[in-house]
Amino acid sequence: MRYWLMKSEPDDFSIADLARKKREPWTGVRNYQARNYMRDEMRVGDGVLFYHSSCPVPGVYGLGTVASAPYPDPTQFDPKSDYHDLESRRDEPRWVLVDVAYAKTFAAPVTLEMLKDDPKLESLVALRKGNRLSITPVEKAHYDRIVAAGTQSR
């Protein structure tokens, strides 16, 4: 079992949206490295830290799980979608995704500020300077530590 941090802009899709829908295809990833994580390395049941980016208080707001094997992202073939990719062919789709299932909403988010202030999380890939990847792997010890921070009552 592996662990991942997946970013979403809450104005676009938030942990509350996932809580309501229970399960969601992770559409719109158009970065090869992030795609490769979904295509090659994720397994059903993997743990997901749900991160809100580009918002007033960025941070981890809750938990999900990987809920499907990889399959083609339907938005790449949808001319009306912002994620439409003219060069992707149906017999050889360029972009794949997985479904993410809802697991938990933290009572209070584990903010980016908290993540950065924790020396034990110094090597968290998502915190590396200049990192813009929307999906990054997370070590189990880091995952456990962030879950503990998000779960404890404050």
Next chain:
DNA sequence: GCCAACGTTGGC
């Protein structure tokens, strides 16, 4: 809105 960092594109 700014800007650093990084990925992608395309001319050569």
Next chain:
DNA sequence: GCCAACGTTGGC
């Protein structure tokens, strides 16, 4: 294959 130009991400 190089690299400048451009676009995007995301924190602030």
